Amino acid sequence: MPLLHIDALNRSFQSTRALVNAMLKIDAGEIVALMGANGAGKSTLVKILSGVLPADSGVITLNGRPYVPRTPAQAAAAGIVTVHQSTDLVGAAGLTVADTLLLTQFSQRGQPFFISRASVRRQAQAILDAAGFDLPLDRDFADLTAADRQLVAIARALANRADLLILDEPTASLSLAESQRLFNILKRLRDGGLAILYISHRTADLQAIADRVLVMCGGAIAGVFERPIDFAAAIEAMIGRKLQSARPGIRPPEGQPVFEMRDARLLPGSLPFDLAVHTDEVVAITGVLGAGKSRLLSAIFGNGRLAAGEMYLDSRRHRPKTPAEAIAAGVAMAAEDRHRSSLMPADWPGSSLAATISLPHLSKWYPHGLLFGGRERREAEQAIDRLRIKASGPLAPITSLSGGNQQKVVLARWEAEPSRLLLLDEPFQGVDVGARHDIIQAIRSRSDRATLIATSDPEEAYEVADRILIIDHHSLAAAPGGARGGLSEEIHA
């Protein structure tokens, strides 16, 4: 009898079907990897299992009993514990490791009202011993590394007698050595009979520890791969088409590169890499969250520094100290999370569609300082036509637009003035399929500049780019022990 059995699980959000008759089973004592592109249904599945969301229909049995958790606490009581990607929420500054380990106990009724330091230490030590971890009990939680916080979270999960441990992108913010330590611990726990559902895009990780790989696509399980795992086939199942299949409109890189990086290191300890992007070329960089995509783009845009190495723009040294210097040199960047990085709050001056486009260009468009002449409105009208932005007009509040149209406006901002290199960080975040198509067309229709796109979704990268690079642990290099076939350093999509 499998530990966990899921049959015909469905869940919809309005018209979107996030899970479509999903079925899977997990046995005790195995590590099952779950792969899938953004929107494939991974997180919905996890949320249902951990009691955050209810399912619309379907049957889940855990240890042979029906399992319908209504809250995360019920899920944990039944034996399913989820350790989320961001471990900051596991504890809080000012709590020691021992306090953090016992946090769930503190909040339970029936526990003694007064607690002594000694008893907290004793109980916490027992939890660590049971898990076999070595952590400093008196250290402040805020001073722990991301890796140690993760162990605290796992130890606490195990203390609550979990049968199934769900780990969401656990190595995203870990170094190689820390990842290795985590893998050894996970293998030991598996050998002790624990089932682990491990969510990751990182094929190197999955290669190292997964006993089985489940691939999700379109809300259903699209493939199950047993050891030895064929990762090329798994990724093809994930993005729903052949990796090597030719696609019309691919432009081979030509002539002098517009932008080059040589021996660049994003972090002092990361591996050095080279990068070249040519005119009329769209290059996508893909990798998991925390792999260094945003750090790379920010360094090019002057919003951060390289740890080492040189950058060249049109063969001239490129060493911007601020975004303003990068813009002056001919680099434009639409950063990730447009609400945080590009848009003004509602009802605030500058929150109209036209003003959103004009913000970086005010001094060029209004050299005398006074905002007269309607330049930004004319530019906005052109952008609305060109990018097919759905809005009531150039003065429409940006917050009244849909996500896809907001993203088009952000793109229009950086296309309003010519640039040599356009950087786009997660340009398809919260963008529907139709708008994504328009944006891709707009990006690919310009031939006067180079474009570098960062995305965590390989499918998006495949759709937009002439060339795809993979970033891992802050370096554009092949994943250690990388899989055969499609996952070489460069996928010529």
Added chain:
Amino acid sequence: MTSTIDEAAPVQRNANRVGWLADLGTALRSSAVFILLAALLLGFSAAEPAFANLGNLMSILQAVAVVAILGAGVTVTLAVGGFDLSIGAIAASSVMAASYAMIVWGLGAIATVLLVLAFGALIGLVNAFLIVRLKVPDLLATLSMMFLLSGLQLIPTAGRSISAGLILPNGTTATGVYDPAFLLIGRANLAGIVPVSVVLMALVAIALFVLTERTRIGRLLFATGGNAVATRLAGASTARLKMLAYVISGTLASLGGIVIAARVGRGDVSSGGSLLMDAVAAALIGFAVLGKRRPNVLGTIVGAVFVGVLLNGLTMLNAPYYTQDFVKGAVLVGALALTYGTVRSPSP
């Protein structure tokens, strides 16, 4: 005015679509302060005919001029997402500085005005340095500057107020006097009707209104307060914009101090007590004016005038002096409730 920069236009267009009822609601909300102001003016005039004569109206404006000038500065710091708590103390120390410059150093009117304005700008720079460079939170930086200044202004005279014939800490007697030309700033009327301080208030209001609402610097100032990350990523220097805002705020506060000094004609250690609260209140009441829900210079001036009219009218109707703070507080609570509490018309 071109429609390019008219932020209110789309809102009104949407309201049209929703129906005349919502339209009326929007119109009422955005003009609520003006309607109340008109009602106050009519009511007070009816109850006390002397209220409506030109001299009294000018005295109301003269009474609110300093608060309005300081409030305009607060508005600019609110626009960049900051808050200047030191303006009251800057104004008070500017009164002392102006008096000291004329009475102890014997400077003339022009030199004194320039010196005091430079003093205000310098304090603004120091505030900006603390906030931008040392990353001290705005409220804490300007709060400590407030403390520092209210102590600093006592030191040169060993805690004494400054008037002609001041005996200095070293035992000598100061020989200077207030320059009559300086006193004109606080006491003269243009064409025998409009006080100079009211003219100054109007000039400050117009200059700052144009700066904040009609120039690209103003757009960037608001952008800094609306989303500093986005503003920086758009290539603007938010550090410089914040510095500009605090320098404007400090300079306007010292201008307010000059007006007070010219009106009172002496350097009083206790001057400027309620200036900070009144100026902040004016700026916050301004959020409700025209339904803007954000700092705006026009709203701040209207807010200051509104409070001035109310206090003047109530005083004429023999309301006791000690009720004034209560009245100001009630207006502020009402204005904020109007700004934040009213239901927005459904978005399209």
